[in-house]
Amino acid sequence: MKLRFMPVATSLFFLLLKFLLIFSDLNSDRQALLDFVSAVPHQRKLNWDSATPVCTSWVGITCNEDGTRVVAIHLPGVGLYGSIPANSIAKLDALRILSLRSNQLSGHLPSDISSIPSLQSIYLQDNNFSGVIPFSFSSKLSILDLSFNSFTGSLPPVLSNLTRLIILNLQFNSFSGAIPDINLPRLKLFNVSNNKLNGSIPNSLQKFPLFSFKGNSFLCGPPLTNCSPSSSAAITQKHNVPKKLAAGTIIAIAIGGFSLLILLVLMFLFCCLKKKYSDASGVSKGKVTNGGRGEKPEDFGSGVQGAEKNKLVFFGGSTYNFDLEDLLRASAEVLGKGSYGTTYKAILDEGTTVVVKRLKEVAVGKKEFEQHMELVGKVCLHPNIVPLRAYYYSKDEKLLVYEYMPANSFSALLHGNRGIGRTALDWETRLKISLGVARGVAHIHSDAGAKFTHGNIKASNVLLTRDLDGCISDVGLTPLLNLLATKSRGAGYHAPEVIETRKITQKSDVYSFGVLLLEMLTGKAPLQSSAHDEPVDLPRWVRSVVREEWTAEVFDEELMSYQNVEEEMVQMLQIALACVAKVPEMRPTMDEVVRMIQQIREFESENHTSSQDDKSKDSNVQTP
Numbered sequence: 001m002k003l004r005f006m007p008v009a010t011s012l013f014f015l016l017l018k019f020l021l022i023f024s025d026l027n028s029d030r031q032a033l034l035d036f037v038s039a040v041p042h043q044r045k046l047n048w049d050s051a052t053p054v055c056t057s058w059v060g061i062t063c064n065e066d067g068t069r070v071v072a073i074h075l076p077g078v079g080l081y082g083s084i085p086a087n088s089i090a091k092l093d094a095l096r097i098l099s100l101r102s103n104q105l106s107g108h109l110p111s112d113i114s115s116i117p118s119l120q121s122i123y124l125q126d127n128n129f130s131g132v133i134p135f136s137f138s139s140k141l142s143i144l145d146l147s148f149n150s151f152t153g154s155l156p157p158v159l160s161n162l163t164r165l166i167i168l169n170l171q172f173n174s175f176s177g178a179i180p181d182i183n184l185p186r187l188k189l190f191n192v193s194n195n196k197l198n199g200s201i202p203n204s205l206q207k208f209p210l211f212s213f214k215g216n217s218f219l220c221g222p223p224l225t226n227c228s229p230s231s232s233a234a235i236t237q238k239h240n241v242p243k244k245l246a247a248g249t250i251i252a253i254a255i256g257g258f259s260l261l262i263l264l265v266l267m268f269l270f271c272c273l274k275k276k277y278s279d280a281s282g283v284s285k286g287k288v289t290n291g292g293r294g295e296k297p298e299d300f301g302s303g304v305q306g307a308e309k310n311k312l313v314f315f316g317g318s319t320y321n322f323d324l325e326d327l328l329r330a331s332a333e334v335l336g337k338g339s340y341g342t343t344y345k346a347i348l349d350e351g352t353t354v355v356v357k358r359l360k361e362v363a364v365g366k367k368e369f370e371q372h373m374e375l376v377g378k379v380c381l382h383p384n385i386v387p388l389r390a391y392y393y394s395k396d397e398k399l400l401v402y403e404y405m406p407a408n409s410f411s412a413l414l415h416g417n418r419g420i421g422r423t424a425l426d427w428e429t430r431l432k433i434s435l436g437v438a439r440g441v442a443h444i445h446s447d448a449g450a451k452f453t454h455g456n457i458k459a460s461n462v463l464l465t466r467d468l469d470g471c472i473s474d475v476g477l478t479p480l481l482n483l484l485a486t487k488s489r490g491a492g493y494h495a496p497e498v499i500e501t502r503k504i505t506q507k508s509d510v511y512s513f514g515v516l517l518l519e520m521l522t523g524k525a526p527l528q529s530s531a532h533d534e535p536v537d538l539p540r541w542v543r544s545v546v547r548e549e550w551t552a553e554v555f556d557e558e559l560m561s562y563q564n565v566e567e568e569m570v571q572m573l574q575i576a577l578a579c580v581a582k583v584p585e586m587r588p589t590m591d592e593v594v595r596m597i598q599q600i601r602e603f604e605s606e607n608h609t610s611s612q613d614d615k616s617k618d619s620n621v622q623t624p
């Protein structure tokens with residue numbers, strides 16, 4: 001009898017033990033934080049109160065998903081000063097991100113902090129730390145930013161053991177001595193400018209630009225000026241350069257040079273041809289400029305019968321003054337052909353430009369179409385939605401008239417022209433566009449009832465205003481169209497349940513928006529063609545990388561060159577992953593998404609001084 005209860009008792013015991021362990025972990029995290037904050041004076045009051053829950057109410061603290069451990073500290077610019085005591089933060093042994101940047105912390109950086117085994121990102125820039133930097137670091141470290149401090153001493157060779165390192169920022173300190181040979185495969189950003197380093201730049205680091213090394217008066221070698229022969233380091237590197245070239249070598253060089261020239265000419269020709277080709281095909285990729293080159297491949301008025309002309313229905317608030325005949329006479333240019341139909345840019349006589357969408361596969365009758373359009377016309381009155389100005393319905397022809405958006409689509413901005421000659425799309429702009437789209441979609445979801453959805457959120461449906469605000473287009477078209485006929489539409493953006501049931505809900509819109517955010521963060525298309533036949537979808541790929549805790553690996557390389565944005569990127573990534581949850585009920589609502597994106601900036605902008613941050617404060621932050 002007694003024996004029979006043993007297993008139950010044991011499992012109960014282990015459950016209790018587990019519970020106690022979790023409890024004690026979070027308790028010890030809380031205690032470590034309280035120790036830290038009581039030892040380090042700060043100008044701004046922190047609401048860290050032992051009576052309130054750490055994970056949900058302490059400012060700057062992030063816990064893991066089940067709320068059992070503290071995984072991130074973000075306290076930028078809260079006026080912390082004095083030194084960090086040893087044995088405080090170091091006790092948070094589940095910590096992944098430590099950000100205490102832009103404070104006035106001084107003294108040594110305790111080595112027990114840099115070696116917390118779970119630590120992935122250290123942001124301590126813009127403080128006044130001094131002394132030598134620690135000699136032991138977490139092997140998981142991918143970002144180390146110690147720039148703008150007063151560190152001295154040499155750079156420890158142990159840095160070359162940090163194989164996960166992506167960003168190493170050490171500029172504006174007083175580091176001295178030679179730079180160790182740091183040959184790290186993942187290192188994308190390296191900056192030791194404005195220190196007191198000397199000697200020659202190791203080969204492994206010569207691939208970094210001049211600005212990574214400037215401001216070290218005794219540093220030499222590419223990309224800086226060559227080391228003078230009197231410098232001992234230079235002599236050891238150069239002593240084997242032959243003084244005289246043999247005749248054979250000269251001939252070899254000449255032949256080599258000639259082949260190189262031919263190769264360059266060929267490459268040039270190839271590039272030109274390729275460019276020409278992509279210009280011509282750019283039309284269907286949502287590229288507005290030059291599209292169609294003024295030709296009129298198809299007349300969008302061909303289905304309009306004489307008697308039905310002048311039945312263009314305008315929406316209230318529209319200031320346009322033209323009729324259908326004007327529209328049909330206008331010079332049109334194909335902007336794109338999608339599964340919804342063809343989109344034209346029409347330039348009317350008096351210089352007005354509109355976009356005309358010619359729908360195919362409309363699956364509803366006239367009455368229903370008109371009622372739906374009334375609703376859509378009202379919903380579209382929002383700064384982040386492309387305004388629908390008018391529509392036309394006849395048996396053979398269904399036209400929608402939209403305002404013309406002069407800038408490109410988000411998709412073209414993200415993916416267009418990758419490679420040489422591309423202008424990088426900076427973080428500020430990406431954040432602004434994403435927030436705009438979120439607001440637009442949130443408006444759609446709240447304005448016309450819980451059944452109203454977008455159904456086709458994707459980067460090519462996000463158009464940009466002149467000042468690069470994101471506007472969502474194609475609002476309210478999905479219910480009009482025959483979804484069966486257009487099932488390949490939006491590949492990669494559809495939630496798993498939509499692929500199965502073909503039913504679009506507001507939660508499936510949230511999923512599509514999450515994919516859009518991931519696309520923005522990674523710079524990758526939603527469906528990755530892989531070496532294997534099965535394409536990998538973006539949410540799955542991101543989840544797999546994040547699970548391996550190589551979080552920084554997922555981000556668009558282009559974003560890695562901006563300073564102080566990685567934390568915001570990680571926060572945005574968390575929002576995106578919440579949106580692409582497999583179970584619809586787990587996804588946030590669009591209103592919540594808007595609030596979360598706004599919060600990325602709220603805490604920081606309260607105490608920032610740089611002009612860039614002030615600007616974003618104006619445009620992004622609203623007190624909820």
Ligand SMILES: *[C@@H]1O[C@H](CO)[C@@H](O)[C@H](O)[C@H]1NC(C)=O
Pocket residue numbers: 106107128130150
């Ligand atoms: C930074 O710390 C050094 C001493 O380590 C001190 O001399 C200097 O004044 C401090 N700078 C600022 C801006 O506080």
Ligand SMILES: *[C@@H]1O[C@H](CO)[C@@H](O)[C@H](O)[C@H]1NC(C)=O
Pocket residue numbers: 157158159161
């Ligand atoms: C780097 O790691 C190797 C092996 O883990 C170790 O033997 C070596 O001492 C480390 N190098 C430094 C400079 O710590």
Ligand SMILES: *[C@@H]1O[C@H](CO)[C@@H](O)[C@H](O)[C@H]1NC(C)=O
Pocket residue numbers: 176177178198199218232233
């Ligand atoms: C670099 O500076 C250190 C002192 O900081 C000095 O000992 C060393 O000789 C210098 N090396 C070269 C190559 O100038």
Ligand SMILES: *[C@@H]1O[C@H](CO)[C@@H](O)[C@H](O)[C@H]1NC(C)=O
Pocket residue numbers: 171190191192193209211212
């Ligand atoms: C290194 O930092 C300096 C100072 O912040 C900056 O001017 C420079 O552009 C940076 N270099 C690179 C390659 O990012």
